[in-house]
């Protein structure tokens with residue numbers, strides 16, 4: 001089966017600094033892959049290369065076999081890509097529901113002219129998208145907040161809203177950047193449930209950057225470990241946690257020797 005996401009020798013330089021070096025891996029459809037590594041390893045930079053926010057200096061990024069290096073983030077949404085950010089960027093003066101509805105704008109038929117004329121088929125599509133947005137919020141236990149302004153809610157709830165917004169675009173590939181950061185234990189459990197359910201129900205492939213090893217162990221089928229911009233190893237979360245190279249990258253050589 002063709003890979004949903006395929007990276008080949010992805011390299012990124014900022015001036016003289018090599019942030020990513022020859023990163024190569026595949027993610028098969030339906031897999032939840034964890035992207036882990038110490039601070040500064042290059043995880044978010046790699047996400048930015050996949051989502052079109054950075055253009056790699058070299059190498060290839062393909063989604064379902066289509067080369068996407070150089071494609072704008074807005075066009076990648078149409079190829080099935082959605083992502084969340086370490087710090088959710090919401091319209092704080094809009095309601096929670098309006099924020100989620102924004103994720104469905106690529107699904108509206110026509111273009112700016114028919115949208116501003118509010119033709120019947122546009123209004124029908126808007127109603128449908130609003131209904132789906134509400135149902136996503138309800139399934140994430142956020143239905144109660146739908147009509148509240150987003151700025152009345154906590155950081156943890158903002159992350160849940162951002163995830164619903166990403167899901168409304170009906171992605172086939174979802175990138176989650178540190179979704180558990182700043183969440184309570186209960187919110188992490190809710191997040192794990194939501195991601196498992198969308199993978200099962202919607203056949204979404206997920207790549208998740210996360211430092212929360214509990215979430216990585218509970219959620220992922222495989223992990224890729226990055227260190228200093230290079231792929232250190234690939235395997236299951238359990239294999240990564242007992243790999244001396246990974247222990248050394250996180251804790252130093254003495255810890256790796258002690259564990260051996």
Ligand SMILES: Nc1ncnc2c1ncn2[C@@H]1O[C@H](COP(=O)(O)OP(=O)(O)OP(=O)(O)O)[C@@H](O)[C@H]1O
Nearest residue numbers: 014017019037038039040041042043044045046211
């Ligand atoms: N726009 C930029 N300009 C220059 N250097 C950058 C830029 N973005 C990232 N870097 C550098 O690239 C390296 C990797 O950063 P990145 O944020 O991708 O790491 P990370 O693994 O996501 O870290 P963390 O876990 O702390 O979020 C760091 O040394 C960072 O300082």
